[in-house]
Amino acid sequence: MPSAKNLGRGPSVVHEANGRIRLRGRLFADPALDHAYVEAMIMALPGVIEARLNAGAACLVARHDGRPGVREAILAALGDLPDEAFLPGRRRKREGLDKAAALGLLALGAKRLPRPLGGLLSWLAAAPVIAGGLETLINRGLKVEVLDAAAVSALLLRGDYRAAGAIVALLALGRHLEQTSEEKSSALLKSLLAVGDEDVSVERDGAEIRQPAAKLAIGDIVVCGPGDKIVVDGQVTWGQAELNQSSITGEARPVAVEVGDRVISGATVQDGKIKIRAQQVGRHTAMARVGSFIETAVRHQSEPEKRSARLADRLTPVSLGLAGGLLLLTGDTRRAVSVLTVDFGCALKLAAPLAVKTAMYNAGRRGVLIKGARALEALSRVDAVVFDKTGTITHGDLEVTDVVPLDGMSAEELLALAAGAEEHYSHPVGRAVVRAARRRGLPQPALSQVDFIVAHGVSAYVADQRVLVGSLHFLAEDEGVDCSTAEGLCASLRDQGKSILYVGHENHLEGVIALRDRLRPEAGAVLAGLRAAGVEELVVLTGDHRQTAQALARDLPQLDAVRWELRPEDKAAIVAELQARGRVVAFVGDGVNDAPALVTADVGVCMPAGAELARDAAQVVLLQDDLWGLLSARQLAARFQATVGQSFFAAIGLNCAIMLAAAAGRLSPLGAALLHNLSTIGILGHAAAANLRPAETGPRALPQERVS
Missing domain, CATH: 2.70.150.10 (Calcium-transporting ATPase, cytoplasmic transduction domain A)
Incomplete structure (x- = not known):
């Protein structure tokens, strides 16, 4: 699909006053234009307060704060829309409530008009439906629009102008209500964009x-x-x-x-x-990142959505065949037309996208950003959750508890040496050591040639002498430093749940520094909640020593396993190992070294303070610094999946019942059309309402203010 600029359809300003600008152009009437995308894109521009697109009037109205440059930014954005703003094959013609009302009045008055005039007006009113059906048949095959056109045409040919007009009015009303539901769900998501640019x-x-x-x-x-x-x-x-x-x-x-x-x-x-x-x-x-998630929700369907859409398309020829068979067997046009007025497409195709948008909005209101339908669907199937320990199960806010020199240095000298090496290393361990040294007012030595070895430690030079600060694995195995003299001391510290930082100087061990991380107070309750929500395996991964990890396991009996002394590449391998056993895995982490595991997992979950790489790699981002959001996300995803399933079976069951009643002659064409539309609106209403209810447990499972 070429961009608006290439088509030469840039909009023109038709009215402007007091920070309100109205633009008109053929671009806005393009049926393939994605309204939600364009409105979200304009609202994301600095200074824009609101944007509304009206395809029927081929115009867009935007309100902004009046600052210099905002108007020009809006015009520039609309003058060269990206290809992603268009959805080929998607028809977006807006059905107004006034049109449905006019068609309904025409249907009521059809019998009272002279027959030739009533017939002419009825054919004219139905012409768009018939033309749409022919276009669909030629370009896309047997779809719902073909059934509608066939039903209306058959009634007109029978001379039943009142029923034909009523069905055309019902079709217009149904499309209006369906589009209104879809637009409101999109508006809910877009409301999260308002971050402010004052x-x-x-x-x-x-x-x-x-x-x-x-x-x-x-x-x-x-x-x-x-x-x-x-x-x-x-x-x-x-x-x-x-x-x-x-x-x-x-x-x-x-x-x-x-x-x-x-x-x-x-x-x-x-x-x-x-x-x-x-x-x-x-x-x-x-x-502000919610804007990109709107695009994801619109463009990437979950498997339930795809299955529902495929089934709806496959059932259309069945409805047409049943109607044709009835006509051949009974010669009863009324029965055949009644069957044609019932289709499965509307409820099956619209309920799932509506559920996606409302579930994403509900999650966003509860401090969780879920990146679209695929993430929701995968999260609902998760049966194993793997946590990186630091910053997730624990706060990641380490405190130095013990500084123990072993080879002649004072505790202050040892801490200053370690802090000097760690000063520029953005890691919880490094920050804790530097913070402890600064609290004591310790001067830090001048360093050179500082090298960071991810998840291992730091190597630096002080006065041409090499300093090593890091894990036992780093000093003892990688660098050959003898750490045996500290074994008893470190074992005792680890039994207390503390992590150990080894400090070496010129290939011998100078001492150790013990640190303790605080367990998140909600960790136990969240793990229990995940278990109750259907998660069967809970695992924590850490680079800590075995004894420290086992101390954590004692504090959290809900865990199935704790794996220790791991390198970054080991985390992704463990996730893959669980997947090979048939598990659907969610990985919860926050660091750069978690990115491989976040990508490998079926669902990656990033904590709010996570590194940018981790946030981009994750499909779910928690906005509040606790684990309640993870439990809420799981519950909302499970509800989404249940709602999609309920909508699917309701659409199949209700429409089958209506179709059988129509085939048996128990329903007139108008009655069948009315029941079909009412059931569709009911299913869509349930899909939206069910996913706007708050999560069941946790401190954010609170009543929301009503959204109008």
């Missing part, structure tokens, strides 16, 4: 200045007071505040934050004042 307060050289949020950079200190919307993901560095996070998690009650807590974009300061060091800005913030 001016914000930033601290510069001890003073507060105002600047556009679009100019924020990572590391900036953003100052937020009452009423301010948080537009960055980051960590509180000063102050205390109560945040309203209802637009993110669905929690109506405010959440207290203080120094050290992580906050995400989209929340509003209700009371207090805080300073936030920005860790993600602009399109990289948690809520």
Whole structure:
């Protein structure tokens, strides 16, 4: 599909006033144009408040904040839409409620008009339905539109203008209600995009200045007071505040934050004042990323969606054949037409996409970003969950508990030496050591030739002498340092659930540093909840020593296994091993070294503070720094799968019953059409409502405000 620019169909401005711009162009009436994509793309532009596309009027209306450059950005975006904005073969003609009402009035008055006039008006009203059926037959084969055209044509040929007009009106009303349901589900998702692009307060050289949020950079200190919307993901560095996070998690009650807590974009300061060091800005913030997930949800179908669509297409010839068979056997046109008014396509094809969008919206409101239908479907089938220990089952916020020199150094010298080597290594262990040294005011030695060995340790030079800081495997096996003198001491520390950092200097062991990570308080309850939700195997992977890992296993009896002393490549291999046993595996991690396992797993789940690579590799991203979101996501995915199954069987069962009643002569064409449309709307309503209910357990299983 060529872009709008190549087609020369760029829109023109027809009205503009007070930050509201109305554009018209043939582009907007293109039936292959993806409305949700275009609206989300425009809403994601800095300064845009709202965007609405009306295909019937071939126009788009956008509201913006009036800042320089916003208008031009909107025009530029619409003047060269990407290929992804078009969906070949997808017909998007909008059916208005007024059209359905007019057709209904025409049907009611058909009998009262002179027969030639009533017949002419009825044929004219039905012409779009008949033309659509012929076009579908020629271009796409036997589809639902062919059944509709055949039913209406047969009634018109019989001279039953009232029934024909009523069915045409019902078809228009049905399409209007179906499109309205679809648009509302898309609007729910798009509502999560509103992160805000207003001016914000930033601290510069001890003073507060105002600047556009679009100019924020990572590391900036953003100052937020009452009423301010948080537009960055980051960590509180000063102050205390109560945040309203209802637009993110669905929690109506405010959440207290203080120094050290992580906050995400989209929340509003209700009371207090805080300073936030920005860790993600602009399109990289948690809520801004929802735009790409809308595209994923629209374009990539889950297996249940594909199966439903295939079955709907296969049943169309069956309906046509049944109607034809009845006509040949009984000669009863009325029965045959009644059968033709019943089709399986609407409910089967629309219920699953509607369920996908509402489930994604519900998850997003509960602090979980699920990247589309495939992730939802896979998450519902997961029967094994594998956790990387640090930062997931534990907080990943390590504290130094013991500094034990073994070869003449003081504890302060040993800690300073280790902190010097670890200072530029962005890892929980390194950060904990550096933090402990700074608290004690220890000067750090000048280093050179610093090399980081992922998941092993650090090698550096101090005054031409090599310093090694890392795991037992790194020092003893890779570098040949004799660590036997610390065996008894380290065994005792590990029995206490502590991790050990070995410090070597010129090929001999200088001492060890013990660190302890805090188990997440909700870990046990979440593991139990996952087990109750159908997960059969729970595994934790760690690079820690056996004794430290076993201490964790004692604290969490819900676990089936803990694997220790692992390298990054081992995690992906263990995931593949579980898959080879027939498991559907979810992997939960947050680091760069977790990316291979996140990609290997059937579902990758990334914690909120995860590295960018891990966030991109994962299919599910948790926005709150706890594990409740994982349980909520699993429950919502299971409900989505159940809803799709219920919708599938309801569509088959109800339509079969209506079709059999029509074939037996118990239903008129109008009665069959009415029951068919009512059942379809009911199924779609159930698909939407079921997936908007909150999750069953956990602190975020709270009532949501009503969405209109």
